[in-house]
Amino acid sequence: MRAGHARVKMEEVKEYLAETHFAWMGGCEDDSIFYYRLHSPVILIEFDHQAGIAFDNNEPTRNHIHTVVRTPNGNDYGMDLLRQHHEQFDHSHPVPA
Numbered sequence: 001m002r003a004g005h006a007r008v009k010m011e012e013v014k015e016y017l018a019e020t021h022f023a024w025m026g027g028c029e030d031d032s033i034f035y036y037r038l039h040s041p042v043i044l045i046e047f048d049h050q051a052g053i054a055f056d057n058n059e060p061t062r063n064h065i066h067t068v069v070r071t072p073n074g075n076d077y078g079m080d081l082l083r084q085h086h087e088q089f090d091h092s093h094p095v096p097a
Contacts, residue, residue, distance in 0.1 A: 009043075016040040033060045044070040 001009065013020075019040050026034025026049075033049035046068040049060040057064075 044072050
């Protein structure tokens with residue numbers, strides 16, 4: 001994220017600190033596997049060590065991780081930006097060429 005966008009996002013996150021929650025599952029040693037989740041009305045971050053599919057391990061390892069960073073209820077997947085634009089701006093009159 002560019003520095004300007006990061007500042008805007010961090011300001012939004014700070015506004016909801018009282019509604020921000022953190023969960024941890026797993027070990028705390030340097031070589032431990034673990035899962036954590038940080039969530040509020042404006043951000044969701046998850047980190048998880050996974051078992052292998054392409055790798056030959058049936059248990060989670062530090063070699064295979066999944067991460068998620070989302071905007072809860074922000075429709076960040078599949079947002080209809082064109083519809084939102086048309087709701088904000090009148091396009092019923094063509095602009096002369």
